[in-house]
Amino acid sequence: MLMHVTAQTFTHTLTIYLKDSNAYGNTYFARYFEWQGICREKWFFDCISPDMLQKEGVFITKHAEQEYLQETFPFQDVSCELNAYDVRKCSFWLEFRFYADSRPVSVGRQQIVFAGHDRKIKALPTPVIALIQQYVK
Numbered sequence: 001m002l003m004h005v006t007a008q009t010f011t012h013t014l015t016i017y018l019k020d021s022n023a024y025g026n027t028y029f030a031r032y033f034e035w036q037g038i039c040r041e042k043w044f045f046d047c048i049s050p051d052m053l054q055k056e057g058v059f060i061t062k063h064a065e066q067e068y069l070q071e072t073f074p075f076q077d078v079s080c081e082l083n084a085y086d087v088r089k090c091s092f093w094l095e096f097r098f099y100a101d102s103r104p105v106s107v108g109r110q111q112i113v114f115a116g117h118d119r120k121i122k123a124l125p126t127p128v129i130a131l132i133q134q135y136v137k
Contacts, residue, residue, distance in 0.1 A: 007137040010043040010082040018074050026071040033066060036096050036108050039080040043094075048131045056125060057116045062091070066108040076100045083137040089123045090114055092132055 020031045044052060044059075053059075072078060081097040091113045098106040114124045124132075 007083060008047075008134050009137065010039070010047060010135060011079055012039045012042050012082070013077050013079045014038065016072055016074050016076050016078060021074050025073055027073065029066070029068060032068070032098065032106050032108060033064060035078070035080060035098070036064065036066070036094075036110060039082050039096060040094060040110065040112075043082050043135075047135070048128060053114075053125070053128065057114055057122060058119070060113045060115055060119070061110055062113045063111040064108070065110075066106060068106050070100075070103060070105045072100045072105050078105065082135070084132050084135040085137065087129060087132050087136060089129075090121050092124075095137075 014035055016027055016031075020027050022028055041052075077100065079099045081099070083095050084092050085095060086093045091111060094110045094112065096106075096108040096110075097104065098108075113121055116122045
């Protein structure tokens with residue numbers, strides 16, 4: 001009998017502050033890239049490896065993009081949902097879905113590559129790939 005495993009989704013909530021907005025009161029677009037990094041690090045620390053695999057190597061962001069769907073403003077809470085996809089031996093993609101007041105406000109993606117301390121691409125440890133796979137949606 002085949003069992004269907006439901007993917008986990010990591011969620012992290014951030015609050016927008018005045019420093020995150022421009023003179024018109026809407027959120028700077030660059031904050032979403034910063035928030036991608038915050039959510040990625042929190043997910044990796046909480047769900048994959050608290051030491052961030054520092055002894056084994058480094059993570060390199062090969063590609064990052066962000067699509068803006070709706071404006072956000074100071075003092076709104078923004079919830080970020082994170083899932084992985086296209087997990088390979090040395091890399092994986094992350095999707096970030098941002099919501100404010102239960103409405104989608106932005107979607108972003110990153111391709112992450114694992115490398116040794118010499119910056120040469122290398123395979124992710126097999127147990128780490130298995131943990132990342134739990135977040136494939």
